[in-house]
Amino acid sequence: MADYILEMKNITKDFSGVKALDDVNLRVKRGEIHSICGENGAGKSTLMKVLSGLYAYGNYDGNIYYNNEEMKFKNMNDSEAEGIVIIHQELALSPYLSIKENIFLGNEQANRGIIDWNATDLKAVNLLKTVGLHIDPNTIISDISVGQQQLVEIAKAFSKTVKLLILDEPTASLNETESQNLLSLLEEFRHQGITSIIISHKLNEVTQIADSITILRDGKTIQTLDNKDKNIDENIIVKGMVGRELTNRYPDRNPNIGDMLFEVKDWTVHHPSDKSKVMIDSANFNIRKGEIVGIAGLMGAGRTEFAMSMFGKSYGSNITGSMYMNGNVITANDVSEAIDNGLAYVSEDRKDLGLDLLMSIKNNISLSNLKATAKNGVIDFDKEVQVAESYRKRVNIKTNDVENRVTSLSGGNQQKVVISKWLFTEPEVLFLDEPTRGIDVGAKYEIYSIIEEMSQEGKAVCIISSELPEILGMCDRIYTMNEGKITGEVLREDANQEILMAKMTSLRGGNNE
Structure with missing residues (x-):
């Protein structure tokens, strides 16, 4: 009989009456690498926030069983105390502190209220060795690559005695070599008996590394696939994610180059x-x-x-x-x-350089070309709404109101807002x-179609x-x-x-x- 370290049963989570999770079930075997796949907005990150205590017990329906005991986490400290550690897609590191300071931030190695820097150095070096990062722990975070920062986050997780490691899009910002190094590290952790849950849109990596794959769609569990023999076809995962065959990953290209x-x-x-x-x-x-x-x-x-x-x-x-x-x-x-x-430029960092996260979808779209929505130097709010609505329809931004904050959108829809913002400048x-x-x-294909439309x-x-x-x-x-x-x-x-x-x-x- 399978030994499950984690079972999440009938998890339901509402946001203002909209079900982000609808009776979701997830079972993860001890010592395996388990992948969760789904389109942006499918509920993957929400499910992990429920598990990690970011959404506290009482704010969702359903049950969490960890090591065969029901868990009622009130916050992330509760889940971390049980060895459940989550590493988010946006790395939570201070760029102005050293590697060792980041590793033990909030978990300082102290003696009678005074930081023991010798112990901090020694433990930081050992943790960095664990994740395969051979670098001076006194190095400032802003001076190392994104791939190295990802490893620092994992070292930080291991400073808390991790038993279940959750990684949300861990290779999204990494190059091919760094991605493969990270996947090899997860395999090494598996040999050590550590369980990992990985959320990723890179299906080639999912099929390469995962022992089991759970697919979510529209906040519901679609299926869990056994990939122990590493023979799952990517197209099977895609069909489960989008609910249909996606025969082409890229739109037909009939270039008309001038x-x-x-x-x-x-x-x-x-x-x-x-x-x-x-x-x-x-x-x-x-x-x-x-x-x-x-x-x-x-x-x-x-x-x-x-x-x-x-x-x-x-x-x-x-x-x-x-x-x-x-x-x-x-x-x-x-x-x-x-x-x-x-000229127009869509930054690789949509949250820091592409969007104003305090503003609405409407405001973000019009921001780069305010004069086009103004009369005599005064913003015409009706015109601003009309512009935002036209781009909402044109690029299929999934929202029912352009007045909503851009933070209410999934990553793919946020990217569509950034692209709309620059299309509005008519570059x-x-x-x-x-x-x-x-x-x-699915969202990739829609963005590729926008690119093809522009070229035409x-x-x-x-x-x-x-x-x-x-x-x-x-x-x-x-x-x-x-x-x-x-x-x-x-x-x-x-x-x-x-x-x-x-x-x-x-x-x-x-x-x-």
Whole structure:
């Protein structure tokens, strides 16, 4: 008979009369890696918040059994005391504190109220070894990569004697190498008898790592699949998630590529604070009307820095080079000038740089082009609602009221709001930085369809992505970058993952030789 460490029975959770969870059941075997899959808004994170005590007992219906005992967690401290630790998608680390300070934040190693720094150092080093991170624990968090920060979060979890580890989209911000390292670490934990629950939209990783897979749809349990032999087809998971066969992951592409629209020549960018450090080295880039161009590169290759520097010099210092729109020299010394010249940029960080989380959906959409909703310098609120409603319908933002706060939306729908915000500026060239990060397959397809629609209108779209299948599935032409240099330029029909990876790891110049 199976040994279940966790059973959640008939869990129901309402928000203002709307059922986020509707009689959900989940059983997790001791020592397994169990994946929870579903579209954005399916109830995955809500279910884990119930389990972790973030939604306290009494605020939901149903029962939680952990190690065969019923649990009535009042807060996260209660669940952590039982060895249940959750790591959220948005990492909860202080960027200004050291690694060791973050690991023991709220759990300080103290003697009579005074922090024992020797004990803190020793335990931090041992915890970092546990997660395979060989780095000085005195290093400031802001000085390490996102992948390393993810490992610090796991080390922090292990400082609390974890028995059941919950990870919400743990590889969403990681490159391929970092993702595989993290998955290997979870396998090592499994050998140690630690149980893990992983929420992920990366179905290739789910089928690779998970022993069991539970699918949620519209707040309900659809099915649990046995993947012990690692032979579950991704399409079976997709069908369970969206309720239908999704035969194509990408819309049909019939490119109608026109004249040269936007060019950048000999573009060089220095670090914002260390002006001696070159971040982008003599890059040349162009894109035509109706074309979808990709920029591929490993984390730290300079892709985001390149795009932000072109978009109103949002990044960098001592920027040199030339920009052309329709063959004419343009300047974009700030964001307003960039927008006026037909450029738009969707940040990879939608919560910090893409949205104002205190504002409504309506306000976020109109924010980048307020003059289009104003009369004589005064906002026309009726016009603002009309604009927001038009984009709600156009990009299928799932909400019943554009006056709702943007925080009420799932990640995929928040991303649609960010894209709507920049579409409202009517750009000629749209840069999309990691446009589908942390988004389910159904929402991805809708965003891909928006991109395809723009290209058919003669607009140019540049996709920056860490997911090579996305780059290969959407782009007509692909640039590769490494260490601030453009190392290659490949047509879609000549590209595959091996060719792109070789160019992404090369230090030779591509179109700049």
